[in-house]
Amino acid sequence: MTSAAPPALLPASVDATLALLTANGYLAERALATVTFLALRMGRPLFLEGEAGVGKTEIAKVLAAALGRRLIRLQCYEGLDIASAVYEWNTAAQMIAIRLAEAAGDTDRDRLAADIFAERYLIKRPLLQALEPEVSGAPVLLIDELDRADEAFEAYLLEVLSDFQVTIPEFGTIAAPHPPIVIVTSNRTREIHDALKRRCLYHWVDYPSAERELAIVKSKVPGISAALSAQVVAFVQALRAQDFYKSPGVAETLDWATALTELDARSLTPQLVGDTLGALLKYQDDIARMQGDTMQKLVKEATAQ
Template sequence: MGPEERATASPPLEPDSPQALRARLEETGYLVDEGLAVACFLTVRLHRPIFCEGDAGTGKTALATALAAALGAPLIRLQCYEGIDATQALYDWDFPRQLLHLKAAEAGGVGDAELLEFQLYSPRFLIARPLLKALETWPSVLLVDEIDRADEEFEALLLELLSEWTVTIPELGTLRGERPPVTVLTSNRTREVHDALKRRCLYHWFEHPDFAREVAIVRRRLPDVTERLAVEVTRAVRALRARDLLKPPGVAETLDWAEALHALGATALDAELATATLGAVLKYHEDIEQARSLDLTALLASAPTGGPS
């Protein structure tokens, strides 16, 4: 286990209430409502994973980062993708080092095949991937990001791990963690995840925040941005979300746009500046072209401010 996986100091005590955890999360700059605070508290207290589902850019991945900071624990991330399997997620053997050891043993005249096999498949040659790292590291926060991009075979592997919190390695036996990591699974709902996996988890749906909360997020995460710019960027993003775009911008894009505008020295947003910086908030050519064809001055003036988009 490398130093990056170990907690560098004694972790703070687990929060004794949802309100206490909410306060800790907000200290990291991550603002949560009461429902999410309760779900996160139960995740920590009951050792149950939390399944976070919703549109991209609504803060699902950032929640895991904030929880790690709030709990004083390292964040261990597994990015899912099509075709991911146990060797990328659980463990693998360090074949080049095993080969070097084998050659050294042969040069040294080691003839005991059973001893040599025992040495080759010992923990010193085991490469712990994120799931095994999280099992071996306590405290830790495990992020399984975009589980909807993986296939059903990987879901089954993950379900087995979440059920028992053990990993069986044929050459070493069964490894059991001291305590389960705090686990966050995210999904952008590009496909439905199997009910059996969801049943192991607490569930929270992530929506775009309302106007006031989104402005507060920008102000908290980017304190150097003027209040006027934070308000106007948030209104502009909400106006874009109301259009028929291929990928409506999320909170992450609100932050990116505000940061880009601040880097240009802007303290307010106008149509000319908005047009010049659309690449910070829209990520598809078709969406940018649609935004450029609009009367941005009128669009920004009519941007909604109340309720979730």
């Protein structure tokens, strides 16, 4: 039986970080590579803000794959609590243990209490899992869309991100022997408190330039022609200048490029764009705003590239 491959070493420079991300399919700007390098070297969480679909979540996935680390993802949502994010006790198993002890005549309450709050009854959720040692090295912990969680949960994260430990009243304090690599993302539907931001390095992930977005499309959508990829990027870049409720992110650009490739498209036409606009825009009001002269104009400009 062969042993698992050892985890990759952390990159030694910004250039090495940029090369690592690029080699694993993430075409990052240098500023993002710099803050990622610093977060890795300093052992600080990396807080990424930006519009949905610009690649914030993807960087955690790429880092985990590139460094050979386990990826642990905590998807935030309204009402997220400690039982879902950190831990809970297996109460069903605890009740069975109590009934078995009673049936066996065991009346030592202190010993029974110590037994039912042993680690084997502890159900570990993502935050607690991220504090456990891993053979492949400290895991990558992705706390995704923190802005969707309640402020009370955000406050709870302060202990985890400050000391990389969790206190369980019945069990004790569990501390990470090696801090995980932490990526926190936010779509900025609400402001995150300064107390949490101070514990992180920060970067705003913006929409990519046309040049970088074109490189991303060519990398992620094999088989797309040079002419069509250029038209797709030109159209999307122009689309983001419009007054929409939700402008398309890079994820939508890739979806649209893939859809056009599946349709064997060679060039954009108003009919083709109208038929596939749902891959780019996700709100009916935005789609309706694109009908008529606006679409004709943007298609004409994109195909003139």
